[in-house]
Amino acid sequence: xxxxxxxxxxxxILEGKNCTLQCNYTVSPFSNLRWYKQDTxxxxxSLTIMTFSENTKSNGRYTATxxxxxxxxxxxxxxxxxxxxxxxxxxxxxxxTGGGNKLTFGTGxxxxxxx
Amino acid sequence: xxxxSQTPSNKVTxxxxxxxxxxxxxxxxxALYWYRQSLGQGPEFLIYFQGTGAADDSGLPNDxxxxxxxxxxxxxxxxxxxxxxxxxVYLCASSVEGGQPQHFGDGTRLSIL
Numbered sequence: 001x002x003x004x005x006x007x008x009x010x011x012x013i014l015e016g017k018n019c020t021l022q023c024n025y026t027v028s029p030f031s032n033l034r035w036y037k038q039d040t041x042x043x044x045x046s047l048t049i050m051t052f053s054e055n056t057k058s059n060g061r062y063t064a065t066x067x068x069x070x071x072x073x074x075x076x077x078x079x080x081x082x083x084x085x086x087x088x089x090x091x092x093x094x095x096x097t098g099g100g101n102k103l104t105f106g107t108g109x110x111x112x113x114x115x
Numbered sequence: 116x117x118x119x120s121q122t123p124s125n126k127v128t129x130x131x132x133x134x135x136x137x138x139x140x141x142x143x144x145x146a147l148y149w150y151r152q153s154l155g156q157g158p159e160f161l162i163y164f165q166g167t168g169a170a171d172d173s174g175l176p177n178d179x180x181x182x183x184x185x186x187x188x189x190x191x192x193x194x195x196x197x198x199x200x201x202x203x204v205y206l207c208a209s210s211v212e213g214g215q216p217q218h219f220g221d222g223t224r225l226s227i228l
Contacts, residue, residue, distance in 0.1 A: 004157070034216075043119070043206055043219030044158070089157050100146050100170060100213030105157030 002027040004106035006090050012112045017080055021109045023073040023090030031093040031101060035064050035075045038087045038108065047075070047088075080113045087111070117141070119220035121207050127226045130199055136192040136223045140209030147190050148217060149174075149182055150206040158206050164190060165213050194225075202227045 004025045013019050025033070032051045036044035048057045048064040050073075056065050063076045077084060087108040093101040120139040128134055140147050146165055150158035160174040164184045172182070179197075184190040194201055204224050208217035 041221065043208075043221045045219070046216055049216060091157075100148070100163045100165060101210075101215075101217065102160055102163070102171065103148075103150075103158075103217070105150075105159070107155065107157050 002092070002094070002104045004090055004092050004104050006088075006106040006109050008109060009107070010110040010112070012114060013080055015080060015082055015113050015115055018076065018078045019080060019111065021075045021077075021088050021090075021111070023075070023106055025071050025073070025090070025092045025104070025106075027092040027094055027104050029094050030068065030071075031095050033064075033066055033073050034091045034093065034103075035062070035073075036089045036091055038089055040086070044089055044091075077111075082113050082115070085111060085113045119207055119209050119218055121205075121220035121223050123223060124221065125224045125226075127228065128197060129228050130197060132197050134194050134197055134225065136194075136205050136225070138190045138192070138207030138209075138220060140188065140190070140207070141218055142188075144209035144211055144218075145187065146210040146213045146215070146217075147184060148208045148210075149190070149192050150208065152204045152206055152222070154203075161192070161205075163213070170213070197227045199227045201225065 034049045035047045038044040050066045089108040090106040149161040152158040163171040166187045204222040206222045208219045
């Protein structure tokens with residue numbers, strides 16, 4: 001069964017600090033891995049997307065890594081801001097028979113940034 | 116608007132009733148997806164449309180759930196004989212074509228009393 005597991009489940013950090021979120025997956029066949037940010041009451045918004053051959057991808061203060069051999073990914077957030085408080089969801093994609101992408105979502109890491 | 120629009124944003128109904136949830140994808144996007152997100156969980160895939168046809172409906176939990184996209188644009192998710200376990204946020208996403216990045220709406224929060 002395709003699964004995506006994330007850790008920690010929740011995290012509280014002080015503004016300005018860095019943090020790293022982890023993701024392990026068993027999705028097959030693998031197409032790509034994405035990290036999404038989901039604010040409360042909103043739909044997920046894509047932060048990064050990486051294919052099999054990419055090891056790292058940055059988007060501003062967000063840096064994602066991917067190890068396709070061990071099927072692990074991490075999302076590193078530097079110099080955290082209060083607005084970073086949200087759920088961060090790891091999403092692994094495989095190709096559907098009809099040509100679309102089937103996304104398997106992790107349960108997310110709930111990040112809270114405090115003063 | 117420029118994004119995926121879902122209506123209503125909230126829906127409260129009694130057990131056993133019929134509900135329809137609407138999704139307006141981004142104009143020109145041929146691929147449309149429905150997901151269900153229970154409290155504290157990540158979204159779960161329900162169904163994928165490419166144009167007017169359902170290319171993959173393997174995520175629909177049972178035959179009480181049905182979705183249509185008659186003109187290849189707006190889609191409606193229909194739930195018959197609702198049960199309390201159907202309570203969740205139903206998310207819709209669209210992409211330019213299958214395999215491309217998906218853009219999500221803010222969801223419809225469905226509560227079955």
